[in-house]
Amino acid sequence: MELNFTLNGKNVSIDIEADKRLLDLLRDDFHLTSVKEGCSEGECGACTVIMDGKAVTSCLVLAAQADGSEIITTEGLAKNGELDIIQKAFKNNDAVQCGFCTPGMIMSAKALLLKEEDPTKEDIEEAIAGNLCRCTGYVNIINAIAEAADKLEAEKDGK
Amino acid sequence: MGNKVFQPKSLKRALKILDKKSDIKILAGGTDLILELDELKAAGNKLMDISKIDELRYIKENEKEIKIGALITFGELGEDKLINKYIPSLANASRQIGSIQIRNRATIGGNIANASPAADSMPVLKSVDAQIKVRSLNSSRLIPAEEAIASFYQNNLAENEIIEEIVISKSKINNFLFFDKVGSRKTVSIARLNIGANVKAENNLIKKAVICFGALSKRAFRAKNVESYLENKKINKIDKKEYNDKLKNVVDEAIPGRYSQQYKRNAICGLGDNLLKSLVEYAGKGE
Numbered sequence: 502m503e504l505n506f507t508l509n510g511k512n513v514s515i516d517i518e519a520d521k522r523l524l525d526l527l528r529d530d531f532h533l534t535s536v537k538e539g540c541s542e543g544e545c546g547a548c549t550v551i552m553d554g555k556a557v558t559s560c561l562v563l564a565a566q567a568d569g570s571e572i573i574t575t576e577g578l579a580k581n582g583e584l585d586i587i588q589k590a591f592k593n594n595d596a597v598q599c600g601f602c603t604p605g606m607i608m609s610a611k612a613l614l615l616k617e618e619d620p621t622k623e624d625i626e627e628a629i630a631g632n633l634c635r636c637t638g639y640v641n642i643i644n645a646i647a648e649a650a651d652k653l654e655a656e657k658d659g660k
Numbered sequence: 661m662g663n664k665v666f667q668p669k670s671l672k673r674a675l676k677i678l679d680k681k682s683d684i685k686i687l688a689g690g691t692d693l694i695l696e697l698d699e700l701k702a703a704g705n706k707l708m709d710i711s712k713i714d715e716l717r718y719i720k721e722n723e724k725e726i727k728i729g730a731l732i733t734f735g736e737l738g739e740d741k742l743i744n745k746y747i748p749s750l751a752n753a754s755r756q757i758g759s760i761q762i763r764n765r766a767t768i769g770g771n772i773a774n775a776s777p778a779a780d781s782m783p784v785l786k787s788v789d790a791q792i793k794v795r796s797l798n799s800s801r802l803i804p805a806e807e808a809i810a811s812f813y814q815n816n817l818a819e820n821e822i823i824e825e826i827v828i829s830k831s832k833i834n835n836f837l838f839f840d841k842v843g844s845r846k847t848v849s850i851a852r853l854n855i856g857a858n859v860k861a862e863n864n865l866i867k868k869a870v871i872c873f874g875a876l877s878k879r880a881f882r883a884k885n886v887e888s889y890l891e892n893k894k895i896n897k898i899d900k901k902e903y904n905d906k907l908k909n910v911v912d913e914a915i916p917g918r919y920s921q922q923y924k925r926n927a928i929c930g931l932g933d934n935l936l937k938s939l940v941e942y943a944g945k946g947e
Contacts, residue, residue, distance in 0.1 A: 519664075519665040519667075520665050520697065520707055522694060522697065541695075543691055543695075543758070543759070543761065543762055546761060552764075555735070557761050557764050557765055558765075561695070561761075563665070563687060565667055566690065566709055568667070568712075609760070609761070612760070627847070630847040631759020631760055631848050
């Protein structure tokens with residue numbers, strides 16, 4: 502089956518077995534290994550990507566469903582060699598320990614900030630409720646996302 | 661080699677495919693079915709992805725009814741103005757289903773068709789007597805929501821049928837609606853027990869009560885003993901012990917001897933208590 506969709510800002514076309522998961526399509530066919538396979542049942546959020554502006558767990562999306570859609574993975578965030586504000590904030594706040602949950606966390610945060618410019622702590626907690634982290638205890642992750650929201654606002658004011 | 665995936669863009673096309681072929685599994689959001697992908701492939705099932713049928717994506721009202729297209733996601737239901745206005749318990753249940761990632765994909769039609777006994781939409785739909793419109797190529801029929809469920813994870817739809825929409829009659833909606841659930845954690849949890857209530861309350865008096873429980877049987881059901889106990893009682897004068905006994909009866913009759921019986925006897929009193937507190941608060945506001 503031929504799939505046509507936008508992946509990290511580029512139009513892509515690929516002929517694949519349509520009954521695989523979006524997670525496998527991204528990892529095996531496009532080698533986007535930021536997309537992690539954790540629980541494989543939508544509980545852990547490690548495979549979170551953005552599909553048409555919304556966070557989804559790619560282990561629960563059929564590859565065929567990506568046809569015509571717009572997909573963003575963590576690989577698509579850095580621009581011109583510079584990390585995205587959210588990625589920088591994760592670095593600044595020591596929000597990364599083993600790193601396995603990090604790409605999924607960042608994509609959930611990105612989806613939140615695409616929708617909500619002024620997230621409250623509760624908004625942030627809700628946005629990452631579907632992302633499990635077994636190292637950090639979440640505090641630094643929540644701080645990082647709050648900082649990213651502030652920096653994004655400051656950036657807008659600067660322009 | 662991979663199996664074929666049909667991807668119709670219109671309902672009519674989907675129904676035609678179902679009419680011609682057999683062993684087709686219908687996939688909407690996919691959040692339940694994709695977990696079984698390997699088993700489905702091994703069994704030789706073909707998939708039909710209906711997520712591209714945009715005509716099934718709507719929430720609308722007319723004078724008498726609210727209609728929800730089968731492909732509306734729980735994310736959309738939770739935020740929708742009409743649903744929050746008319747059926748806030750459905751909006752509330754929708755916001756508590758899974759995680760944001762799940763709610764962005766999971767559909768109300770899929771939740772019904774998947775026939776999980778713990779489906780959070782079911783006690784609410786049952787409480788407002790929602791009807792499911794089911795369509796095949798040459799006919800359509802309306803069935804009460806719970807009758808779409810045959811047994812555990814088995815729906816009552818024929819092989820050539822698709823859920824088209826959910827219809828809720830405005831005349832069935834009373835002035836106090838409620839949903840709550842007990843799960844293993846605060847968020848992203850599958851209900852161990854859930855409740856949907858649709859109550860007519862006037863001047864601190866319960867005039868009519870429809871109380872439904874889910875995750876206690878193969879499908880959500882009305883707890884008529886609790887309903888008749890509550891009806892014609894003053895909200896602030898309900899005897900806690902009697903009320904709890906009625907609630908425990910519901911569990912005892914539904915799952916006698918089950919290992920979870922004792923746990924659920926307590927859980928149901930917790931949900932019942934939350935319902936009562938919420939009713940008291942509602943009555944206190946002068947309704």
